[in-house]
Amino acid sequence: MQPYIAIAIGGILGCWARYAMTNLVQAIYGRDFPYATLSINILACFLMGFLFVETLERLTISPILRTGILTGFIGGFSTFSTFAMETLLLAEQGDAGKSVLYVILSIFFGMLATFGGTYIARNL
Template structure:
């Protein structure tokens, strides 16, 4: 268990630093109010998550240290958007189109509403 936590921590630290750096570089290059840094991180995260999952899917056991380091640790800190899209893709893969749509629309609408509610709540405190 201690080794899993170590791998998770190392992956998480690398993912956090990578997200911070890449997001900052992309945003500076954009020179616009559009959040290109976050967009870039989310899209690259989706590609990386898919590539790592596709490569490891039939090569390693689900609890392996590599999966914990790369997917849970690094990708969890880099962007959880990739996990959200992967889970949606899995729903599409098994033919659960309505659930996939509900996941995308539900999380987007509810997430925006909750951020706005949180901002309002925080201002009241």
């Protein structure tokens, strides 16, 4: 039961963090392009790569806390389902070019951030 509680607490915090970052990014860059979701997904990918390695190879934390952080917080913070919906909406609104660009940027920078996070964690 403890892992579920850890995931729930992490998920709540991750969702709050996503909401706050969405509001901040949209206030700065507007809503013409899904910059908020893009930046959240890239940051979440980096954090997943970095914290996965850190909590496995360097830091000694309980498996329950690790699950709460990786599955709960980052899972609640990441917005991949929102990414999919926004991609569809861009395409349906006749912005096929933006839709394709959004997918390419999300995948490229998401993978780059994940590799960067694991690289930094392993080479600190």
